[in-house]
Structures are given as structure tokens and as C-alpha cells.
Amino acid sequence: MPETTGADPTPKQSHLDAIGAQVLTCTKCALHRTRTLGVPGVGPATARLMAIGEAPGEREDKEGRPFVGAAGRLLTELLEGVGLSRQDIFITNVIKSRPPGNRDPLPEEVLACSDYLDAQIAVIQPEVILLLGRHALQRLLPNAPGISRCHGQLIRADERTYMPCYHPAAALYQASLLPALRADFEKLRMHLGTQGERPAAPGVAGAFEGAKREAEQLGLF
């Protein structure tokens, strides 16, 4: 069953859980044949912020949870640095099953999976949708410029507010992206009015180094 908050489910939470249950048994695209577990997403239906990445990776596929491992750790540190608890936001991906070998999702897979993501957004109605990387950007803002040009901007479209930013895994590959990622999360803090401690550079840098070491040890990158 999809992970829930453990509280008595509200109608909204029940709806979100039902979407997650559909993902677990979904056979709408060929990825269901090679996945271990579907990864619907995790977080409360009341989340003010929704973070959307690309697709489950190897660990996510085994655990059925999004953003575990190195990139997930970096995401958690960035969120906490701007006063957001990971438990308070809803985290998911554009597609809910792992592409073999972590290849890019195919257009037909993104299309087949689109109803789940659209339904999750419609139920949660978050104040901000954080688009982590180019696949999430292309899926939800197909007419936006590339991620390197629009990251950190609050973009209104279809009566929703989006903020594109680099995928944490990209910052693990390319450390030069980390300052931009941190700056974008600061803009998020200002928009949401969260009060977390300003991330001291050594703290986040330490988290980054730790996540990078873990990634290397796991052979993820």
C-alpha cells in the first residue's frame, strides 16, 4: 500500500492514497514488466509544496519510495535549510516506475503516466510545484525555456505556481550547479515565508560532500 501519514484519512488523503494504490498495480506502459515496485510518491495531501523529479532510480524501485539515496539526501538537506520538513511536502516523479538502467523516460511512458501526476496535483493543490530537472519542466511547462535559463523563477501557468530548479542528482554530477540550487531554495523560502535557519555554506557543502561520497560508494554516478 502507498505510504500515508498514519492519521485518520481525510477525503483528500483517501483520494491521494487511492491514486497511489492504482500506481502499484498499473500496467499502462511497458515499465511495469521491469520494475520491482511502483513509486507513487509520499507526503500529505495538505502539502503546501510538491516536488516532482524525473523517475525512480534503483533504490527507489526497490523501496517503493521517491528520492531515497544520495540525491534524496541532498534534497532533504536543501529543504531543511529553508525551514521545510521533508514530511510536510509531497514528493513524487513524472513517471512512477523505474526505466531500465535509469535511462530517460520515453515520451509514451510519460504520456501513459500523466493521469497519475495530474490527479495528484489536482488533489493536493499545492501553493508551489517545484520542478526538479528538465523532465519535470518539460512535462508541466513544455513551453518554458531550458532549465538553465528559467531555474529559480516563480512561473504562473494554468492557475498554478511553479518553480523550476536543477535536479539534486545533477548537482551531484556537477558541483558547480550547487550554488544555483541553494539560491533557488532561498527564493522558495522567501515565497513560502518559512523560517528555517539560513543554510550555512559549510553545512550544505558538507551534506553535498556526504551525498556525493555515498553516490560514489553505491556506484550511482
Ligand code: SF4
Ligand atoms: S510508469 Fe506509470 S504508466 Fe507506466 S507502468 Fe508505471 S505507473 Fe503505469
